[in-house]
Amino acid sequence: MADYFTHFSCIIDVGTADKAARALALFQDLRAAEQEADEPEFAGLTLSRQDAPEGSTLWIHDDEHGDVEAVISFVLRLADALDLTGLWGFQYSLTCSRPRIDAFGGGAHVIDLGARKSVGWTSSQEWLAAALNGEDAHA
Secondary structure: OOOOOOOOOOOEEOOOOHHHHHHHHHHHHHHHHHHOOOOOOOOOOOOEEOOOOOOEEEEEOOOOOOHHHHHHHHHHHHHHHOOOOOEEEEEOOOEEEOOOOOOOEEEEEEEEOOOEEEEEEEEHHHHHHHHHHOOOOOO
């Protein structure tokens, strides 16, 4: 039997050490609130401070089975709570423990933090299918 995995590892700079501390507290509160949930929203990601305690960079990653939608949801909540602006994005990979057709790939998402919305994404599987179908491979 094959196991399928989604992996990601990215950073977000929230601007100040105070905002980083607030972000960690927000994440802990969200995780605590969903302890009894049948399908916890943020179970597929881990958040930690990337740099020294006085730093503002946070590391978002998965432990084993990541959830891309959880990353997007958390970052949008973070943007709202900390009044973040600008563009931010991350990449993810899709892997499998055994060779399987269509089991490998990945993608990327771009979020407009100020507008509090996802503004674009790509999937390597969809790009490849389009390119093989004669569509512009550089689009």
